[in-house]
Structures are given as C-alpha cells and as structure tokens.
Amino acid sequence: MQDTKLKKEYFKESKDFSGSHFSQYKILVIIPAYNEADTVGRVIEGTQRKLPFADILVVNDGSSDSTSAISKQKGARVLDLSYNLGIGAAMQAGYKFAYTMGYDIAVQCDADGQHHPAAIKKLIDTLIDDGVDMVLGSRYLRKKRYRSFVFRRLGVLIFSKVLSVIVGQRLTDTTSGFRAVNREVIKNFSAFYPCDYPEPEALVLLHRGGFTMKEISVNMSSRKGGNSSITLWRSIYYMAKVLLAIFIDLCKKIPYKKSL
Amino acid sequence: MLRIQIITGATSILLLVIVFELIRRRRLKEEYSLLWLLSGVVILIFSIFPNLLGIISKVMGMYYLTALFVISFLFLLLIVLHFSTVISQLSERNKELTQELSILDFRFKELDKQFHELIGESR
Numbered sequence: 001m002q003d004t005k006l007k008k009e010y011f012k013e014s015k016d017f018s019g020s021h022f023s024q025y026k027i028l029v030i031i032p033a034y035n036e037a038d039t040v041g042r043v044i045e046g047t048q049r050k051l052p053f054a055d056i057l058v059v060n061d062g063s064s065d066s067t068s069a070i071s072k073q074k075g076a077r078v079l080d081l082s083y084n085l086g087i088g089a090a091m092q093a094g095y096k097f098a099y100t101m102g103y104d105i106a107v108q109c110d111a112d113g114q115h116h117p118a119a120i121k122k123l124i125d126t127l128i129d130d131g132v133d134m135v136l137g138s139r140y141l142r143k144k145r146y147r148s149f150v151f152r153r154l155g156v157l158i159f160s161k162v163l164s165v166i167v168g169q170r171l172t173d174t175t176s177g178f179r180a181v182n183r184e185v186i187k188n189f190s191a192f193y194p195c196d197y198p199e200p201e202a203l204v205l206l207h208r209g210g211f212t213m214k215e216i217s218v219n220m221s222s223r224k225g226g227n228s229s230i231t232l233w234r235s236i237y238y239m240a241k242v243l244l245a246i247f248i249d250l251c252k253k254i255p256y257k258k259s260l
Numbered sequence: 261m262l263r264i265q266i267i268t269g270a271t272s273i274l275l276l277v278i279v280f281e282l283i284r285r286r287r288l289k290e291e292y293s294l295l296w297l298l299s300g301v302v303i304l305i306f307s308i309f310p311n312l313l314g315i316i317s318k319v320m321g322m323y324y325l326t327a328l329f330v331i332s333f334l335f336l337l338l339i340v341l342h343f344s345t346v347i348s349q350l351s352e353r354n355k356e357l358t359q360e361l362s363i364l365d366f367r368f369k370e371l372d373k374q375f376h377e378l379i380g381e382s383r
Contacts, residue, residue: 059362079362085355093359100363195355 030094088195138173209256269307
C-alpha cells in the first residue's frame, strides 16, 4: 500500500541523518506534574542538559504548590490546567499542545525523577531508526532486580502476560509512563486519550488501531518521595480494576486510526 | 380502585404541569424533559384506563400497586441512566475546554510577551 511506502520513505530519510537527526525533528518532552515542586526542577535541568535540542513542556495539573513557578523559572513551557484533571487528561493536554504546535516527536516522562533524562535519547533513537510508532522504556526488560514488593511484582507479571497476549508481542513494563511517540500517535492521542489507567489502556487501543510499538530497556530510580503502602487487598483491587478497564477497551469502538 | 386512580391521575397531571412550567420558564431544556413528559403521560394513561394496568399486572404476575411501582421504577431508572450519559458528556466537554484553555493561555502569554518586547524596541 502507498501508506506503508510513504512511511518507509519518511523514516529512511531520517536514517541518512542518524546521529544528527535531532536537528531536523521538533521534539517535545512532556512532563505531567501534580504537586511535584521538590523534584520537577531537577528533572527539567537534567533534560535540558541531556537534550538541549528538545523543548520541555510541564503540564501543571492544578498543583497547589510552586510546581508551575519553578518550571517557568527553569525555562520550561508550562500549561496550567485550571483544576486537577487527573494524569490521563493532563497527558492529553500535553499531546494537544504537541499537535497544535507541530511537534514531530513527543516523549512523556514522570516529574518525580524516576525516569533518567539520559534515556530519552535512546527512546527517540529507537523510534526513528526502527520506524515504530511508539517506544516504551521498560525497567524489567533486562533481568535486573528492582526492590519492590512481592504483590507488586506479581501484578506487574500478570499485566505484562495479559497485555503481551493482547498486543501479540512481548511486553514487560506496561504501566511505565516513559515512552516516545511519533507525529501520527500525537495526532491520535490529542483526539482521544484514555483517562482511567492511561498507560496500559493506551497500549491496547493503539494496537487495535494498527500502530506498532517496541520496548527498550532503561534504568529507573525507585520513587524518591511517597512510601508505597501497597497491601495485598489493595493491589488485588487495583489489578481487577485495570484488567476490567483493559477488557472494556477490547470491546470499545476503536478510537485510533493510522493514516500515515 | 377509584381512589388510587385519583391519586395517580393527580400525580401525573402535577408532574406534567411542573415539567411544562419549567420548560416554559426555560429552567429545563426540552432535551432533558422528554423522559419526564413521557413518564407523566404513561402514568396518566394508566390512571385513566386502570384495566390496562390490571392486564399488565396479571401478565407480570404482580399486584396492581406493585406493578405501578415497578413501572415507575423502570422510568426512574431510565431517567437516571439518561442523566449519567449527560454527565459523562458534560465532564468530557469540560475536560476538553480546560485543556484548550491552558493551551490558549500559554500562547496568549507568549504573544503578549513578544508584543511588549516589540513595543519596547520601537520606542
């Protein structure tokens, strides 16, 4: 089909510039933040140092602390949402911004400092060189022990098995919010983005819309703030809710369509 | 039988009058009033023709009054379901507007800054 041919050419061109293709793409790093004043400044500085060619957008999801002021002072673009919309809607605001401002590539990255800015480059490289629509940063792909609770590890295992079967390829870190997408996905996300459990749900819906994805291994720090108070029942409850949401996504009318 | 006819008849007429008045004063949109009007009319029909409800109650295997309650309950269920869809739609639009507003706010501030820099230079 002509669509795939066009796509190949689009990405072939980028390969000729490999190593320096950052200069010809408009890249946006989207950082959704809700009361992250302690860490967001460091994340912005780190990203600026590692990716001087990228623009940084902080989506301030109705924070009551100085998240917005600190981000502006560090030189990031800031979207101030009037009230707390939740992570899914905040991310979508970022994708809407990326679409209207004509960005080619968007990377989403947590504000709490668990995603390393150095790895963003790797995500973008894979996105361009492998010609996939979305690249996911996984902390479990390489066998490395991350300190986490047994229940949590079990939950991660179940999610990854279920989603691997649905998507038809091996996925290991389905709840990771560290991912890079191309213009076509930006366009689709700006029109619709799942709001309940956005990370795993977006994978299912994108796959159903015919988009391709690839996981690469990245290092992540354990969360700096906030003690994980994950009990057995709470994690079972959470898992049931996410699995239900994924099941509903399988029945939904497909909101995404690949047109490139 | 007659007493319950009067009670249900009066209730339905009162309901219809209130809904009609709310629409007339533009306190209620026609879109949201259809189900209310429909339930008012149905209750009115049942109060005028009590035999109809008698037949239905026999078919459903219930007493007259129980059948009346079940039918009203079904209508309330429909109305509440309708409201849930309306609320979902409203919150979706609200979300969209908030997102668009934040983007417009950003772009406006950028332009405002550039505009003032421009004026500052020309002076």
